[in-house]
Amino acid sequence: MTDLIAGGVYSVLWDGDFRVVKVLAVDESVVHLKIYRNRFEVRPSDVDISALKWDIDMDDLSNIGIGHIPVSLSGFLEEKPTFIRQEMITPEELEAVNNWRYGDEDA
Numbered sequence: 001m002t003d004l005i006a007g008g009v010y011s012v013l014w015d016g017d018f019r020v021v022k023v024l025a026v027d028e029s030v031v032h033l034k035i036y037r038n039r040f041e042v043r044p045s046d047v048d049i050s051a052l053k054w055d056i057d058m059d060d061l062s063n064i065g066i067g068h069i070p071v072s073l074s075g076f077l078e079e080k081p082t083f084i085r086q087e088m089i090t091p092e093e094l095e096a097v098n099n100w101r102y103g104d105e106d107a
Contacts, residue, residue: 010081025097031073032097037065068096
């Protein structure tokens with residue numbers, strides 16, 4: 001299927017800047033990502049996950065991070081993600097994936 005690793009932190013080139021994403025899960029045709037809003041001029045070879053932000057920068061609404069987003073696996077692979085490191089997936093991150101997969105039972 002793919003060499004993407006759940007918990008893997010990858011760099012991708014989007015809109016002229018390098019961004020960092022974390023793969024939360026990989027399904028048959030969908031990859032679940034956490035997208036950090038930090039931007040880099042050069043592709044990072046290592047990152048301190050605790051220093052990355054995934055929220056919204058209220059001073060720059062074009063610069064957002066996303067806690068969970070499902071995207072096309074083939075489309076994501078076209079971005080040529082480069083593996084940086086592997087991190088643990090938190091229960092909150094896994095809950096977001098499962099809510100998307102199975103629906104939010106509390107809603």
